[in-house]
Amino acid sequence: xxxxxxxxxxxxxxxxxxxxxxxxxxxxxxxxxxxxxxxxxxxxxxxxxxxxxxxxxxxxxxxxxxxxxxxxxxxxxxxxxxxxxxxxxxxxxxxxxxxxxxxxxxxxxxxxxxxxxxxxxxxxxxxxxxxxxxxxxxxxxxxxxxxxxxxxxxxxxxxxxxxxxxxxxxxxxxxxxxxxxxxxxxxxxxxxxxxxxxxxxxxxxxxxxxxxxxxxxxxxxxxxxxxxxxxxxxxx
Amino acid sequence: xxxxxxxxxxxxxxxxxxxxxxxxxxxxxxxxxxxxxxxxxxxxxxxxxxxxxxxxxxxxxxxxxxxxxxxxxxxxxxxxxxxxxxxxxx
Numbered sequence: 554x555x556x557x558x559x560x561x562x563x564x565x566x567x568x569x570x571x572x573x574x575x576x577x578x579x580x581x582x583x584x585x586x587x588x589x590x591x592x593x594x595x596x597x598x599x600x601x602x603x604x605x606x607x608x609x610x611x612x613x614x615x616x617x618x619x620x621x622x623x624x625x626x627x628x629x630x631x632x633x634x635x636x637x638x639x640x641x642x643x644x645x646x647x648x649x650x651x652x653x654x655x656x657x658x659x660x661x662x663x664x665x666x667x668x669x670x671x672x673x674x675x676x677x678x679x680x681x682x683x684x685x686x687x688x689x690x691x692x693x694x695x696x697x698x699x700x701x702x703x704x705x706x707x708x709x710x711x712x713x714x715x716x717x718x719x720x721x722x723x724x725x726x727x728x729x730x731x732x733x734x735x736x737x738x739x740x741x742x743x744x745x746x747x748x749x750x751x752x753x754x755x756x757x758x759x760x761x762x763x764x765x766x767x768x769x770x771x772x773x774x775x776x777x778x779x780x781x782x783x784x785x786x787x788x789x
Numbered sequence: 790x791x792x793x794x795x796x797x798x799x800x801x802x803x804x805x806x807x808x809x810x811x812x813x814x815x816x817x818x819x820x821x822x823x824x825x826x827x828x829x830x831x832x833x834x835x836x837x838x839x840x841x842x843x844x845x846x847x848x849x850x851x852x853x854x855x856x857x858x859x860x861x862x863x864x865x866x867x868x869x870x871x872x873x874x875x876x877x878x879x
Contacts, residue, residue: 623860643854650853718835725842738810741838745817748845755852762859 606746615657616754622649648672654751662743663736667728807831814838 626645651668658665716734723729723737726744808831815834818841 623856626857626860642857642860643850646853646857646860647850650849715832715835718832718839722835722839722842725839725846735806735810738807738814741842742810742814742817745814745838745842745845748842748849752845752848752852755849755856759852759855759859762856 606743606750611657612750612754615653615750616758618653618656619650619754619758622653625649650751650755654747658743658747663728663732663740664726664744665747671727811835 623646626642626649652672655665655668719734719737722741723732726737726740729737729740732740811831811834815837818834818837
């Protein structure tokens with residue numbers, strides 16, 4: 554899939570490259586497993602498309618990719634570090650996390666493709682489109698010209714309120730601004746599951762990095778405890 | 790182009806499909822999962838969905854801010870990153 558080449562993954566250290574190749578092999582195995590799971594569940598029911606997000610495998614895939622992307626962010630910003638850059642780097646981390654999430658979705662959903670293409674547009678054209686989208690979600694106001702309703706007719710639910718809320722939701726989910734209602738609903742269900750997984754993975758990663766109690770694995774606590782003794786824990 | 794006719798490409802979406810999608814969405818929402826699915830109207834489900842997506846976005850923003858702070862305080866990358874990776878990949 555072309556989306557995988559969009560990740561800037563060229564320049565890493567030599568040691569990292571060796572580790573990355575082995576990691577990539579392991580990751581490919583995990584990906585094949587997860588894609589196999591997804592395909593099997595696609596055959597059964599539409600409802601089961603949500604469960605691949607909840608599987609442990611998907612979270613591991615996401616976490617490893619996120620870690621790699623975060624290292625890129627760190628190396629990118631190390632050159633020109635200044636303490637006032639934290640809001641911008643927070644934004645960079647958020648964008649990297651979203652991009653990795655979209656890649657983990659393997660482009661099967663509209664929102665994931667929209668995230669990836671928006672990244673591309675931002676890179677090439679330096680437009681403010683995504684920033685405008687972010688501002689809209691941050692303020693949360695509904696700037697509707699007209700409820701441009703309906704390709705479909707909802708007999709019992711043809712209320713202005715429902716359509717208005719559907720538009721608002723369509724703007725929250727990336728890539729669903731002008732989509733009709735069933736598309737928006739479907740994208741929203743997948744997007745919510747993906748966001749939950751993202752939150753869980755990032756929280757676990759933050760816990761690990763801060764040297765806190767890692768509840769995930771057994772051996773991790775011992776190793777991390779060793780590491781925190783060798784270096785004084787960072788004061789946040 | 791506000792038309793009430795269905796577009797020629799997509800057949801008319803039935804109400805049952807909408808209801809099913811809405812109920813599926815409702816199952817995901819933490820607020821409405823406890824109640825029976827018949828009780829919540831589509832409007833309420835959509836409203837809760839918007840709120841939930843916004844709260845998830847905010848949570849991701851907070852987490853990414855925290856992660857960026859943590860990243861800045863980690864000096865040497867290799868030992869901790871390799872440990873973390875081994876933990877994650879198992």
